[in-house]
Amino acid sequence: xxxxxxxxxxxxxxxxxxxxxxxxxSSKGLEFIILRDGTxxxxxxxxxxxxxxxxxxxxxxxxxxTSVKLSGKIVKDERQIGGYxxxxxxxxxxxxxxxxxxxxxxxxxxxxxxxxxxxLRSKRQWAIMQIRNKIIFSIHKFFQQEGFVQADAPIxxxxxxEGTTTLFSTEFYGEDAYLSQSGQLYGEAMAMALGKIYTxxxxxxxxxxxxxxxxxxxxxxxxxxAFYDLDMDMDLxxxxxxxxxxxxNETCKAxxxxxxxxxxxxxxxxxxxxxxxxxxxxxxxxKGEEKVNGKTTIETLEADLAEVKANIEALNKExxxxxxxxxxxxxxxxxxxxxxxxxxxxxxxxxxxxKAKNIxxxxxxxxxxxxxxDFGGSDETVITRMFDVPVMVYNWxxxxxxxxxxxxxxxxxxxxxxxxxAPEGYGEIVxxxxxxxxxxxxxxxxxxxxxxxxxxxxxxxxxxxxxxxxAGFGLGLERMVAWICKxxxxxxxxxxxxxxxxxxx
RNA sequence: UCCUCCUUAGCUCAGUCGGUUAGAGCACCUGACUGUUAAUCAGGGUGUCCUAAGUUCAAGUCUUAGAGGAGGAGCCA
Numbered sequence: 001x002x003x004x005x006x007x008x009x010x011x012x013x014x015x016x017x018x019x020x021x022x023x024x025x026s027s028k029g030l031e032f033i034i035l036r037d038g039t040x041x042x043x044x045x046x047x048x049x050x051x052x053x054x055x056x057x058x059x060x061x062x063x064x065x066t067s068v069k070l071s072g073k074i075v076k077d078e079r080q081i082g083g084y085x086x087x088x089x090x091x092x093x094x095x096x097x098x099x100x101x102x103x104x105x106x107x108x109x110x111x112x113x114x115x116x117x118x119x120l121r122s123k124r125q126w127a128i129m130q131i132r133n134k135i136i137f138s139i140h141k142f143f144q145q146e147g148f149v150q151a152d153a154p155i156x157x158x159x160x161x162e163g164t165t166t167l168f169s170t171e172f173y174g175e176d177a178y179l180s181q182s183g184q185l186y187g188e189a190m191a192m193a194l195g196k197i198y199t200x201x202x203x204x205x206x207x208x209x210x211x212x213x214x215x216x217x218x219x220x221x222x223x224x225x226a227f228y229d230l231d232m233d234m235d236l237x238x239x240x241x242x243x244x245x246x247x248x249n250e251t252c253k254a255x256x257x258x259x260x261x262x263x264x265x266x267x268x269x270x271x272x273x274x275x276x277x278x279x280x281x282x283x284x285x286x287k288g289e290e291k292v293n294g295k296t297t298i299e300t301l302e303a304d305l306a307e308v309k310a311n312i313e314a315l316n317k318e319x320x321x322x323x324x325x326x327x328x329x330x331x332x333x334x335x336x337x338x339x340x341x342x343x344x345x346x347x348x349x350x351x352x353x354x355k356a357k358n359i360x361x362x363x364x365x366x367x368x369x370x371x372x373x374d375f376g377g378s379d380e381t382v383i384t385r386m387f388d389v390p391v392m393v394y395n396w397x398x399x400x401x402x403x404x405x406x407x408x409x410x411x412x413x414x415x416x417x418x419x420x421x422a423p424e425g426y427g428e429i430v431x432x433x434x435x436x437x438x439x440x441x442x443x444x445x446x447x448x449x450x451x452x453x454x455x456x457x458x459x460x461x462x463x464x465x466x467x468x469x470x471a472g473f474g475l476g477l478e479r480m481v482a483w484i485c486k487x488x489x490x491x492x493x494x495x496x497x498x499x500x501x502x503x504x505x
Numbered sequence: 506u507c508c509u510c511c512u513u514a515g516c517u518c519a520g521u522c523g524g525u526u527a528g529a530g531c532a533c534c535u536g537a538c539u540g541u542u543a544a545u546c547a548g549g550g551u552g553u554c555c556u557a558a559g560u561u562c563a564a565g566u567c568u569u570a571g572a573g574g575a576g577g578a579g580c581c582a
Contacts, residue, residue, distance in 0.1 A: 025541050043542075099515085104543050105531050106517050110574055166580070182582090207580055208506080220582065245537055246538075354576090376578080428582065476582030501574080 008181075009082040010074050017042075017086065018069040018094070020121070021062045023104055031059040035070060035086070040254075041123060043077075044070055044086040044256060051089055058091045064095035065121070081254070088102060115490065117505045127255040130249060131140045133479045134255075136200075137222055138247035139475075142240055143198045148223060151190040151197040153183025155204075159455035167356055168206045168216075179204035182474065185404070185459050187224035188435060191470055196221040208500045210397035212489040213377070214480055217498040224472035227348040230406075230416040230434040234392055234473035237420060238429055239273045241390060248484055261486050264422065268388050275387055278395045279414075286366050286379055286388060292386040297366060300385060303361045312352050355466055374400045382429040387423060393434075403445035406434040418473070426483040433474020439463040 001013045012372040019037030026032070029048040034041060042146040061258040062068060072088035102118055110147055112119045119125055120337070156172050157180045183199040190197045225236070249256075256263055277285070284290040288298040362378040369379060377392075384391055398415035400427040403413035417433035436442050439460060447454055481493035491497040496505065 025544055027541060028538050030539055030541075032544090035540085045540080047539080049539085076539095079540090099533075101515075103516065105534050110575095111516070123534080203582080205581070209580070210575080211577065214581070218582070251565090322575080374580090385547070429582065474582060479582055 064100040067094040069215040127258040153186035189503045191224040219477040228471040422483045434471040
C-alpha cells in the first residue's frame, strides 16, 4: 500500500492505493477517477479495453466520496497535478457514498460552514490545512533552533490580563474562572526560570466580533525572552517572520499553487529589511504629511481609486460585448459559458464597487486621525499599502497599551511596544514589546487600569526577585495562515472555527 | 451594542413599474463521444419565494415586526 504523495518514487511500478473518489469524468470506454487519500490528489484511469468487465462496471458505480482501494501502474504524465497518474487494473469498493452535498461548483459561505466537516475534504481546504501544519512546524523549528523552550501557560485563569469584558467566564470548583485571553504574564514568569521560552496554545476572546479577522478561539504563539530589549525583540520578530515565510515558500509549492497564491511577495519578505516606524512617524505617513518612495498616502490611494474605477469600466464593457454576442445568437454551450462569465464579472464588479466606496472613506479617516489613539482597521490598511513587506510600528502612547509595557525613560509618554502589520491589507499579526521592570510604575498602572491587585501579587514578585529587562511578542497563528495563504476570511484557517454564532459542527 | 446589505429549486443566483402558468446554470438521471482536467453535446423536473401581520381587485415584488445569515464599526492576534 502506498500513498499518493509517494507516486514519484514508484514510476512504472504496480501499486495499491486507498482513498476517496473526489471527482469523476467519463468518456466512451474510459473512466477518469480523481482520487484523494489525504496526502494528495491523483487521476486514476480505467480503460474498458484493458480491465475485466466487473472492474469497469465497478468503476462506473463509484460516486463522489465513495471510498475505494485501487491497484494499477503509476505512469508519468506531465498534464497531471502531481505529474503522475494511475492506470488501474483492479478496483475494490469499500463504501459507496450517498449523494454528496458539496459539488465541484460554487457554494455559499453559510452552506459550506454548516458542512465544514465535509468541506475540509475539498482540495483548497486540504491545501490550506497542509500549509497551516507546515507553519506550525516551522514555528517550532525556528524557536527550537534558537534555543527556546516550549512552556505552556494555563488556560483556566483567575484574573483578566487587560480587563474582564472580553473573557469567557466559567467555573472552577466553585470559584469564578475565565478562559485565558493571553499567556503573556505566565510567559514572563517562565522566562525568568528558563531564559527564552515560547507558549503555543489556544486563546479565547468573547468579543461579539463578526469580521474577517476575528475568532473566539484561536491559537497563539507567545515567545518571552529574559535580557531582551525592544530592539532585540524587533530583530527576533523580523528574523522569525522571514524564516517561516521562507520555509513555506520552499516546502509548500504544490499547496500554494492549488490556492493560487502569488508567491513573488515571499522573496521580497526574505530579502528586504522590514521598515521600523515610530508611532509618531507612522501617524505622519498615515495623514499624508510624509512621503514614502516619493508618494504620499493620499496620492497612492487616489491612484488606486482611479485604477479601480478603470477596472469597473473595463468589466462593464466586457459584459456589454458578451451580451451583444448572446443577442446575436450563439450555440447553447457558448451561451452558457458566456452567461457564467458575465455572472462572475458582475460579482467582480460588486467587489470593486465596495473598494471604490471604501477608498475615499479610508482617506478621510486617515486625514482625521487623532494623534494618541490606536490605528483602526482601515488605518492599518493605508499604512501597509505603502510598503511591500511587513511594517513594525513601535513607541506607542502608553495610554493605549497594556499595563505591563515598559515606559520609555527618555519620553515617559511612550511605551516600548511594537505592532507588526502584515502587507496586502491583513493588518496586525504580531503585538509585543519590552516589559515594565519598575515595581512602583507597575503598581501605579494596575491601579490605573482598575485591576485587582491581589491577583497580580505573583506577577509583581517577578520584579521583586531579580528583575531583569525582558521582552516578547504574541503571534496569532490563524492571522499568519490567512496572510500567508492570502485568504479572504480567517474562518478557513482552522479546521473548526469558533466564532460568534458558530458552535457547530 | 450600533450601522449597511442579504434570505426565491438540493447548490449558486436572476426575477424590470405590484399584473397571466415562477426563471437560468450547476447537481442528479438517460443517451452520444476512446484522454478528460469544473470535460463536452442532446433530452428529462424540481418551489412553505425565511416567518407573521398589513396595504391592495391583485404581493416573490410595497409597509411593519420577528428569525437566520453576511460585511463593517468598536475591540483585538
